[in-house]
Amino acid sequence: MYFVVKALMEIFDVFLLETVLNGLLFGGVLALLALGLNLVFGVIDVVWICYAELMMIGMYAVYFLYTVHHVPLLIAFVIGIAIVAFAGVVLHQFVIRPVLASEPINQLLVTGGVLFFLQAAATLAFGVQFRNLGLALPGVTIGEIMLPQSRIYAAGTALVAMLGLALFLKKTYLGIAIRAISQDRAIMPLMGVNPSRIYLITSAIGGGLAGLAACLLVLQYDVHPAIGLTFGPITFLVCVLGGLGNMLGGFIAAFIFAQLISIGGFFFHIEWGYVMAFVFFIVMMFIRPQGLLGKKR
């Protein structure tokens, strides 16, 4: 890997190369974020507009556990993941369940309310200031290129988590049931499957994945009440672009998005990078509404 990069450095402008590599790693971050949402939105067809706010809860949890209560980092991670998993279950049980039978737009609206609520509650509880773990993780330096270690971890975790999730969904009874429930909820009891239980379990896993993303994000980003607005929309777009429910598709879409943002930000302002990514999404929706790896609806 080291030598490949060195060789590439001979050929390309080193800054551009760094941008591309950083883009790859940012893709890992987005991919990790998208996993949980893809499971909940893509597989069981429940809309959590407040997904990124759940992640925010995880970030705050890890932050306070680590900086204020001096809990060892990895233990803080585990607790953080558990907290968000629990939040997912609570969200489903009290907010989603009552509207599950009505039009899907109601789920979007009701979790929109949760989004407001969580953002505002975080503001009330923690204030608007940006908080940082204060961990200056060293970067990995290859020649003149610096790659943040935290992003490498995130990308690696994303890969492992994606493979794990894909295997779980494909090979286990629970995984197959989770995939089945969005295709025909009504007959699940005939198979001996309790639909409520499946929704709760999936909500827990989805929340847990959001928590996992939170752990890795808090290493490199400051947490603040509006952080959901930064990552939320883009996570949705990544899921839909990749093809809802398709883990690999989400992975690929995340990398495409990240590259667009990275390169756009390199040549112009960072906002243009995001604009490029979002416009790409809109155009792709027209060309291929089912997403890159999605099946025709």
Add this chain to the structure above:
Amino acid sequence: MNRPAWIAVAVFALLPVAGIGNYYLHLAITVLLWSFIYTSWSIMGRFGLVSFGHGAFLGIGAYVTTMLWNHYGVTPWLGIPLAILLSVVVAVLIGYPCFRFRITGHYFALVTLALTEVVRLIIVALRDATGGSLGVTPTIALAGGESFSLVAIQFARKEVFFYIALAFWLFGLYVWRHIDRSMMRYAMEAISQEEDASESVGINVTRAKLLITMVSAALTALGGALYGQYQQYINPDTVSGVALSLQIVFAVIAGGMFTQLGPTVGAVFTLLLAEGLRVALGHEVHGLDSTIYGLMLVLFIIYMPNGILGKILDVRARRGGAATAIKA
């Protein structure tokens, strides 16, 4: 609207004359402006075209008008129509492919969400012209002791804006009613239930949806422009973006998406809630109003999906009240 309603409006219109003071005038104007904007959104929303992108149109309305005035001295009399035109163009650019390819429901909502973020990001990215996240103020045209500038559509006295806002609010209600009474309304309701069946009875689904979208976008842009002219300060987060779009949706849901006055009730409710909390608790308790909003939105969707007004009408109808048509 019926007779009692007109009387109420007339009384309301006399308030500035009765001398209610600048603070209350400001509240009234804000409520009227946002009611107009929310009503414009609900023209689409009531037919199932839930857009999270109206922040885009609002932003275009406000920024295009202000930018043309600030940088090129183009009077808002020209600037506003141009802004509206641009909004409509954007609405068609996004709407046509969406409707043609039958992108509906939450996919449609996500595309519109992407749109509003694009507009917000562009506004921020063009920071040299727009002032970025810090926002911008329309260049003041009122020099010395002038109290108004017709060319700039700026007025020192709030009373003038009150009547402008009142007029546009009524205009919005008029458009709502006009659509409600037209064949378009039935076409759209059919479409919102079953698109393919509608197509088969001769309704041009794409065209119908596009028309409604264009009207909604145009009115929203107009509202945005008016807002800019009145507030004399706009920034990308208050006139565009996801948070704004959510705010619009929440207010309309709270008030009632399917009735003419529902969005207005929503505006009154949310704005008074925010003001009330601000007055009662002061600025220190940052975010309490949104916390309550959020909680209420959740409760509203679960228990009162037709909104406050919808619920009231529902209860009245069930008690054998006047034959008010409500949507289930």
Add this chain to the structure above:
Amino acid sequence: MLELKSVSAGYGSFQALFDVSLKVTAGEAVAVIGPNGAGKTTLLRVISKLMEVTAGEVSMEGVSLNTVPSHRVIELGIAHVPENRRLFPRLTVEENLRIGAYPQTARARYGERLEFVYSLFPRMQERRDQLAGTLSGGEQQMCAIGRGLMSGPKLLLLDEPSAGLAPVIVQQVFGLVQKIRAEGYTVLIVEQNIQQVLKVVERAYLLEVGRIKASGKSADLLASDEIRRAYIGL
């Protein structure tokens, strides 16, 4: 094995079953026949607890189903193959069969159950990795029945297996039912296609507008004038 005692059930204010009583003993094949809207599907849904009874009792091997939640009915040995097949279209054939073996007791014997179903329906083995939504109508019916068999049930409920299928396929489907009977399964079939179904079952009940109007051996029913006039068009 299965017994319904004076069962009534309905949807809100609409009552679909009135005081229905019937029995199925182990090893039998019994049909419930009747026209559209008679309440046949409701009957099966009441048995598999997708619906609650408003009066009466359903019991399986003496155990009352009144307090059993719908997802535990399969543990009592009742497998319901729903109307219109209802396969999971975006799961493969094998995944559909697999989920049929979801209950813990069935999982232990998954391997042998799968082999058994494939031996009964070799076409399913050929198409094991194909998405169920892409199968033909007859193949879907095969898969749906196979899925029902995966849990190793004592009683198989078949809801209108011939619905929406071409006549040639209908023959095949009833041939399958006979194959299953030959394996010793107890079957309760609900059907509109009276002629075909009466050939594969020993007894039948006639359900009309929510009530049992007649019952008896297949041969007798086939010969009865009433039935012939009303349903077979003779």
